[in-house]
Amino acid sequence: MSDVKISIIMPVYKVEEYVGKAIESILSQTFTDYEFLIVDDGTPDRSGEICDAYAAKDSRIQVIHKENGGAPSARNTAIDMAKGKYVYFLDSDDWAEKTMLQDMYDMAEQHNAQLVVCGYYIDTYYGDKHLSEKIYVDDKVFTDAKSFREESYRYFDRNMLYTPWNKLYRLDYMREHGLYFPQTLWDDFPFNISYIRNVESVVVSTKAYYHFIRARAESETAAYRADMYEKREEEHGWMQDLYREWGVDNAPTQEMIARRYIERMVGCIANVTSSKCTLTGKQRRAEIRKMLHNPHVDATLKVANPHSKYMKIMLIPIRWKNTYLTWLESAVITFVKERNTKLFAKLKAGR
Template identity: 60%
Template sequence: MSKPKISIIMPVYQVEKYVAKAIESIQKQTLSDWEFLIVDDGSLDNSGKICDEYAKNDSRIHVIHKENGGAPSARNVAIDIATGKYLYFMDSDDWAEPTMLEDMYCMAEKNCSQLVVAGFYIDTYYNDAEKYTQQQYSEDKVFYSKRDFRKEAYRFFDKNLLYTPWNKLYLASYIQTNKFYFPQTFWDDFPFNLSVIRDVERVSMTSKCYYHFIRQRSESETAKYRRNMYEKREEEHRWMLDLYNYWDVHNEASKEFLARRYVERIVGCVENVTNSSCNLSVAEKKASIRKMIKNPYAALAARLAKPKSRYMQLMVLPIKWKNIQLTYLEGCTISKVKSKNIKLFAKLKANR
């Protein structure tokens, strides 16, 4: 029996409202030679049963039931048993356009690519009624050497194309031979992809968008305070610096991108700590902000960064000045906008 062209891997947990649409979007693909490895990660709702019903009627669908261990462990289980030439990772509350797999497969075969990267949609729903859609994509481009890809990688990071797995097709032998797995971390997608691109040579980029990443937002939503967010962002930044040092890429464009990326995430951390759901005292919030903006790299990054939007240019100024009070007030203002008008906040954030 011949191996399928693509192994689709999808972890499932408590998504009974959405998983049918995800599965059916794969069944509607114009490329039909695939296996669908669905890993039910100990769902307590009807998600697992729904997946089993689809598997009964489609021999290409295989459902693995396991104890809850998180999405990384679910994906890793499937990586070990996948038989397709290529791997595709999907989230169970999203969906894909019908030509996605065929187009990405053809591109991989034509260019002998180890990795294919496509654009994607971000569909944000407000109260299940209003939808706001953004597109993230880059130009069509094919890389055949590590050097060429590394030199231009900052542009694809800048467009958020290299962080997630669901806009990519991976050569299975490259993943399995090198034993690339999803780590049990807060942002498991990111370090996985950093491992993949660390020594990748042949990469195809397509400007076409296929995948719909779904965000559900309530008009009254106030984002939850995320404890240790700053520490996680610092760790994430160290990963990026390690990658670029390993690559020995230090051109001005890459340095500016790394600085801007860092400052934008510091702004996000300020927004987080000034959020109304954060129960720290005002003094504690200001102490947290002091820790962020007194970091030697923060001032350097603020000087090197060239923010693209007027909004971000304004947000960076008090960080550049190391002004704790002004940074705190800006964070409070943005947090208030976030709680009162989530749509406006989403658009401001999208245009950073």
Template identity: 35%
Template sequence: MKEPLISVIVPVYKVENYLEVCLRSITNQTYENIEIILVDDGSPDRCPQICDSWKKRDNRIKVIHQNNSGGGQARNRALDIARGEFIAFVDSDDYIASTMFEFLYNQFKEDIDIVECGYCITENDDALFDDKNITYECKVFNTEEAMRENIRDRIFRQLIWNKMYRKNIIGNIRFPIGSKIDDEFWTYQVLGNARRLVYTSKVLYAYRQQENSVMHLLSPERRLQSIEAKIQRHNYIIKYMPNLEAESLSNLWYTCIYQGQLAMRRMNEKEYQHILKRLKQIMQLYPIKGDLSKIPGKSKLWLKLASISFYWTCKSRNILKIGL
């Protein structure tokens, strides 16, 4: 019986120095029944030519060329044409272990909808993967347990590329257009559709850390998008998983505090005062009420201080070098 098709989606933009390594790692997978959808997002370097060259070398590769519209639109176009029963994402400056897709696929049972593996951060092309016979953790979560881990930013984080998904749980969920952090708006919705999820600590993905990466270049103003993503997730949790509301709200406040700290460190006074005003408005719209006994002592203290003086809370944490 033929193995199910896995659609591998790769948005491509200004990565000509890394794209060959990325594509070699995907085409050399031990799981061979894959389609590889490369979406050239109007890249101004040699990436379009590299994509077309690889299409000639491997008939599993499809190439879409589009005007520069951002990673969200690139992934959406690929999702619209993906034929696979399973979906995986790889960023075009990263690379993966040769056994990644085979291992993730083998964790799927009838009621498993998402499988996540561990990843390593690297600056080179020779990351050490856990693709040999070594000990690793493997654990099953229900939807609410996985969402709690997402809130705590430990596992099942907003990262889209260290997971494999059943296509049917993605459905019509698409990435926002024009956002620099589109994964934060997308991942929690897909997690919420899953029946059961598997986490394995086995490291099979290499995330290439770059100084000019999107997250390094985001201004505090643009980082406010992460607050909007947390607000949308919080409203989703209120509606579908009310048991997690208090923890979600605490996380929203901490995200505001963190972004406030960042603004004070990187912007002039006029600019950061504008950001702090917006963050304070958000906290007033979503006030913390009721019992905070489940929140650890120091965390509860900072939330209390932020409700009294948001400015001095951010300033004090910067002076104490907390959270950065």
């Protein structure tokens, strides 16, 4: 373990049905100069035991058992222990194709990159069938901060910059800037914003290796979150602050920020109309009314250019600031989502 090139970090919690495949996908990698730091985040099932069994057979695997503190805490524990030149983050219910680490390492070394960003697959399961969608952009190498900042909207737009598992990070850069995952809902986004804030050398690859399994993710994200709207407002502020700090205000960037905000507000309305929402009908409508009259709505609607028919239709009652129609429309869509995931995926395709 004296010549560790990549530190792979994977938090584990309640994934006994999936974690074996995630681990096997790393052990099958053509790249071998890594350490695999698995953090058992106080899981109550057999996930920790499964990881220990793999560690007993491969010295590159180290399992850290800790009290439950959430994925950010688990990742941060491993970051402090990491010895590699690069860091890769894996989710324990997904998997990676076998050439991923080698290809990402080669790209980073060839271009002395502080960040490598690759495509990925969204695998959505419907019973015994599944659909696989490749998310990617064209190859690009950035050697200065200015050019990356001016084109970064493209990568936010294709959902390439939000998650950690399609990226290879430089550990020395993380430590130089004191970067850790914050203890917050959707911690990936603020971590990545902090990481890209000062990067100068970035490699973007059209190749896709990582398989994000949507079936399990849908069940997790379907839960009602009372603070979702506040969190989305906070995210919007982070995005605005980032581009303001960068001094980037070109039209495509502003359109992306506006569309991103309005699309997520639609998601916040769906959160309120969910069958799992604990609010009364009166409280739900009051929440929707509050969202519709947020000054950000008028400002973003003037700039945003939604791509899909689904989103254009969803925005009609929002433009009218009609609380009842907005509630009714969202309630119907939420009903479809909760009972027919496949149909819902088709409705919002191309968003």
